[in-house]
Amino acid sequence: MDFLLIPRKEEEIEKEQDVIIIGGGPAGLTAGIYTGRARLKTLLIEESSIGGLASLTATIENYPGFPEGITGKELSRRLEEQAKKFGTKILDAKVLSLTLDGIWKIVETTKGIYRAPSVIICSGTKPKKLGIPGEREFLGKGVSYCAVCDGAFFIGKKVAVVGGGDAAVEEALYLTHFAEEVYIIHRRDELRAEKITQEKAFSNPKIKFLWSHIVKKIEGDKKVERLILEDLKTKEEKIFPVDGVFIYIGLTPQTELYSSLLKLDENGFIITDENMQTSVPGIFAAGDVRVKSLRQIVTALSDGAIAGVSATKYLEEIKFKGGI
Amino acid sequence: MALLRDEDRKYLENLFKENLKDKVKIILFSEKSSGSKLYIPGRIECPYCQQTREILEEVVSLSELLELEVHDFLAEEILAKKYGIDKIPAILFQKDDEVLNLRFFGIPSGYEFSTLIEDIVDISRGETHLSEKTKNFLKTLTKPVHIQVFVTPTCPYCPRAVRLAHQMAMENKLITADMIEAIEFPHLAEKYQVSGVPKSIINETVEVEGAVPEDIFVEYVKSAIKA
Ligand SMILES: Cc1cc2nc3c(=O)[nH]c(=O)nc-3n(C[C@H](O)[C@H](O)[C@H](O)COP(=O)(O)OP(=O)(O)OC[C@H]3O[C@@H](n4cnc5c(N)ncnc54)[C@H](O)[C@@H]3O)c2cc1C
Numbered sequence: 001m002d003f004l005l006i007p008r009k010e011e012e013i014e015k016e017q018d019v020i021i022i023g024g025g026p027a028g029l030t031a032g033i034y035t036g037r038a039r040l041k042t043l044l045i046e047e048s049s050i051g052g053l054a055s056l057t058a059t060i061e062n063y064p065g066f067p068e069g070i071t072g073k074e075l076s077r078r079l080e081e082q083a084k085k086f087g088t089k090i091l092d093a094k095v096l097s098l099t100l101d102g103i104w105k106i107v108e109t110t111k112g113i114y115r116a117p118s119v120i121i122c123s124g125t126k127p128k129k130l131g132i133p134g135e136r137e138f139l140g141k142g143v144s145y146c147a148v149c150d151g152a153f154f155i156g157k158k159v160a161v162v163g164g165g166d167a168a169v170e171e172a173l174y175l176t177h178f179a180e181e182v183y184i185i186h187r188r189d190e191l192r193a194e195k196i197t198q199e200k201a202f203s204n205p206k207i208k209f210l211w212s213h214i215v216k217k218i219e220g221d222k223k224v225e226r227l228i229l230e231d232l233k234t235k236e237e238k239i240f241p242v243d244g245v246f247i248y249i250g251l252t253p254q255t256e257l258y259s260s261l262l263k264l265d266e267n268g269f270i271i272t273d274e275n276m277q278t279s280v281p282g283i284f285a286a287g288d289v290r291v292k293s294l295r296q297i298v299t300a301l302s303d304g305a306i307a308g309v310s311a312t313k314y315l316e317e318i319k320f321k322g323g324i
Numbered sequence: 325m326a327l328l329r330d331e332d333r334k335y336l337e338n339l340f341k342e343n344l345k346d347k348v349k350i351i352l353f354s355e356k357s358s359g360s361k362l363y364i365p366g367r368i369e370c371p372y373c374q375q376t377r378e379i380l381e382e383v384v385s386l387s388e389l390l391e392l393e394v395h396d397f398l399a400e401e402i403l404a405k406k407y408g409i410d411k412i413p414a415i416l417f418q419k420d421d422e423v424l425n426l427r428f429f430g431i432p433s434g435y436e437f438s439t440l441i442e443d444i445v446d447i448s449r450g451e452t453h454l455s456e457k458t459k460n461f462l463k464t465l466t467k468p469v470h471i472q473v474f475v476t477p478t479c480p481y482c483p484r485a486v487r488l489a490h491q492m493a494m495e496n497k498l499i500t501a502d503m504i505e506a507i508e509f510p511h512l513a514e515k516y517q518v519s520g521v522p523k524s525i526i527n528e529t530v531e532v533e534g535a536v537p538e539d540i541f542v543e544y545v546k547s548a549i550k551a
Contacts, residue, residue, distance in 0.1 A: 004379070006332050007339075007438035048535075049435075049480030056480060073480070094537070110537070140520030140533035149479035152507045153519040222517050244519060 005073070011089050017043045017116040018320070019311050020107050021088075022095050023254075025052020027287025027300040027307070028122035029079035029088075034308025035120075036086030040315065043116070044083065045109055047094035051076020052124050053288070054297055058148050058174045062194070063297055072148075075297070095123075098257055098283075103318060105282060117320045118311040121258065121270060121278070121285040122304065125251035125295075130162065134218030135247075142224025142244045147171040150244075154179045157243035160227060161185070162215055168248035169193035169201050175246065176206040183242070185210045187232060210240075218245060253289050265291050276307035282318075284310050327382050336441065340387035344448040349391045349418040350380055353409045356396040372431040372508055376413040379432060383440070389448060393418075408500070411509060415440075417447050426493040430505025434477025439486045439503065452491040458542055462496040469499045469545060472525045474506040474518045484535040485522035492545075527551070 019035045021028045024046030035042040049055045057072035084090070093111035098119065100106070105119040127145040129135060135143055144150040151174060159179045161172040164186035170193070172182050184191075184201065189211040191198050201207050210229065216237065217228035227240045253268045263271045263279035269292075270285040272278050278285050286303035288295045328336070354373040377394065384390040397404055397412045407416060407423060415428040424447065432440040446452055454462075471489040475482035489501035506513040506521060516525050524532040524541075526548035532541065 004328060004332070004433060004437040005435045006335060007441045048484075051480070073478075140523050141517055142519050144520050146479070146481075146520075149476060149481070150520045152476055152478075153513065223519060 005077070011091075013043060013089050013091055013114070014041070015112070015114055017041050017114060018315060019043070019118045019120060019308075020045065020105065020114055020116040021120045021122055022098070022107070023052065023122035023124055023287070023289070024050045024080070024090065025122060025124045025287060025300065026054050026075075026079060026297045027124070027289075027304040028052070028120070029076075029083045030301045030304030031120045031122060031284075031286055031308040031311070032083035032088035032304075033079075033086055034305050035311055036083060036088045038308070038312040039087070040312060042088040043091060043114060044088050045091045045093055045095050045107070045114075047092075047110075049076075050080050050090070052122075056146055056148055057170070060297060095257065098261060100261070100280070103282070103320070117318060118282045118314055119284070120276075120304075120307045120311055121255075121262075121283065121289060122287045122300075122307075123254040123257075124288045125253050127247060128250040128252050130215060130247055130249060132215060132217055134220070134224075138218055138220060138224045141222065142220065142242075143218060144244065144246050145248075147174050147246055150246075151175050151178045154244050156180050158241070159183070159244040159246060160215075160240070160242045161246045161248060163248035163250070164188060164191045164193065165248065165250065166193045166197060169197045171246060171248055172207055173197070173200055173204060176204055179244075180206065182207050183210055183240075184208070185213050185215060185227075185229065187212065187214045215245070251288065251295070255289060274306075275310045276303055277310060282311075282314055284314075327378055333382075333386065336383075337386045339441070339445070340389070343445045344387055344389045346419060346448050346450065347389045347391065348444055348448045349393055350384060350444075351407075351416040351418055351423070352377060352380055352392065352394045353397045353400075353404055353407075353412050353414040353416075354394055355412060356399060370412050372505075373413045375433070376415070376431045379437070379440075380415070383444070390444065411512075417443070419447055419450075424494065425497055425500040426490040427501070428503045428505075430503070430508040431477065432503075435480055435483050436475060436477055436486065436503065436505070439483040439490070442483075442487060443490050446491065446494060452494050454488075454491050454495060455538060458492075458538055459495055461542055461546075462492060462499070465496055465498045465549070467498065467549060469548065470527055471499065471501045471545075472504055472512075472516070473502065474504050474513065474516065474523045474525075475521050476506055479521045481535040482522040485524055485532075488538060488541055489524065 018040035019042045021044040054072045055076040059069045061069045093109040097108040104115045158181040160183045212232040270290045276284040284307040286307035287300035355370045384392045473486045486503045493499040493501035529551045530548040
């Protein structure tokens with residue numbers, strides 16, 4: 001037996017909170033651990049799967065303290081348990097808007113409106129799209145952004161992974177458990193992934209590389225059958241038959257909701273100071289969603305901890321008397 | 325052998341104690357001697373039947389309101405037909421002598437285990453978490469709707485899609501909603517061109533890729549009815 005995931009309990013949730021956390025990835029869950037321990041009434045809102053991108057990662061090998069590695073779902077489960085243990089409540093809903101009303105931050109969700117003087121945005125990122133013909137059309141028909149979800153459909157088949165960063169190379173390695181051949185298609189002639197991950201990929205007989213190539217089109221009849229590639233060096237176009245293509249070309253911050261409220265950088269990431277404070281007092285941001293140099297679980301956790309403490313201090317400063 | 329860890333067992337025991345109201349019978353269609361390594365000619369392969377049974381046995385042991393009934397798919401062909409069971413393992417639910425139109429085909433493990441538990445709670449309580457708008461729409465149905473949701477146990481987004489379909493089936497008997505574990509039924513995955521999950525097929529005509537919000541899924545159901 002692999003594992004059995006235990007469901008969350010539906011809870012009674014008060015409309016007025018001390019802290020509202022948007023997003024239940026590693027950053028949000030850690031912020032919840034810290035505000036919960038500070039005895040602040042905390043609501044965490046997650047629209048999709050608890051654990052965020054970490055729950056989509058097969059094995060995490062670089063998370064300190066786990067020399068044998070830990071699976072994404074196990075880490076997510078543990079973080080969730082820990083956040084709940086200290087009183088953080090979890091709402092299964094999508095946040096639709098964030099507005100201000102005096103000291104209150106108003107959070108509108110698909111399951112009602114909640115408010116708190118302090119909000120921590122941990123909404124992370126979503127996979128960047130290639131934006132090429134066929135990408136949308138063949139979603140679920142050979143185009144995927146989730147190797148753990150869909151890898152098993154490609155047993156004995158030939159797949160391509162587009163990208164050259166950590167996520168691309170790690171997921172290419174994961175896909176070798178299923179696929180017969182895994183081609184990493186990268187627009188540069190070297191990888192950006194960690195050296196140790198690169199070494200594994202180079203020595204894996206199932207992984208092959210197409211350097212300095214970009215994907216121009218995804219084609220097929222009812223499902224993906226081939227890619228149209230361009231060799232950036234020779235400008236030549238080629239037809240490349242594949243059964244599936246996994247796209248890991250980077251991340252787009254999920255910040256559309258906050259673009260008029262908060263200062264963002266030119267790529268849409270939220271600008272914060274080192275205390276995770278955004279341009280609006282009482283609103284903090286943590287994890288992959290903010291401007292930073294390393295987007296990893298360990299730094300998401302660190303951001304979450306700092307944001308939790310900053311929110312606690314903020315509530316003390318404005319002498320807000322909520323609490324549980 | 326206990327599949328659940330001690331703490332999870334206690335958690336579920338408590339969850340059932342606090343939330344279950346009425347009795348629910350879980351019906352499993354399986355193969356008789358599943359688990360045996362002997363090759364018996366004519367017997368269908370069911371690599372996950374044994375594990376599915378173990379999971380269900382453990383779940384029903386956690387509450388007095390739950391009961392498990394196991395049937396042999398081949399030997400009890402007539403009964404299987406009556407319930408529309410054409411593949412195994414298949415899980416159905418019975419409450420107050422009525423067998424509901426929501427089913428699991430394939431093992432409810434991984435993320436789908438949580439779907440199983442949440443379904444049991446809803447069935448026992450006789451309530452769903454669908455919006456009033458959705459419930460009102462479901463009341464207007466006049467024709468049968470069949471929803472098949474393809475999943476893999478490692479897909480974190482999939483329970484959302486299955487739960488939605490299953491709750492719709494709880495609200496209106498004209499809806500039949502099936503979870504199908506895609507890897508166990510490759511012929512179906514092939515037939516419906518599934519190579520990404522979740523994917524829902526409504527009335528054999530409308531395809532829904534991904535876990536879409538409730539109101540959008542309802543629109544797909546409407547378009548399947550019109551088609
Ligand atoms: C394939 C892959 C492999 C990776 N491997 C590793 C690795 O080996 N080691 C490592 O350290 N890192 C790894 N990472 C990076 C790591 O997963 C991220 O850095 C980390 O998950 C960031 O955490 P986060 O909490 O900031 O954001 P996320 O994990 O992205 O979580 C954000 C959450 O917010 C939710 N959300 C967003 N908007 C809303 C809204 N409006 N309403 C409600 N909820 C919302 C989302 O649903 C999501 O669950 C990997 C990433 C990928 C994609």
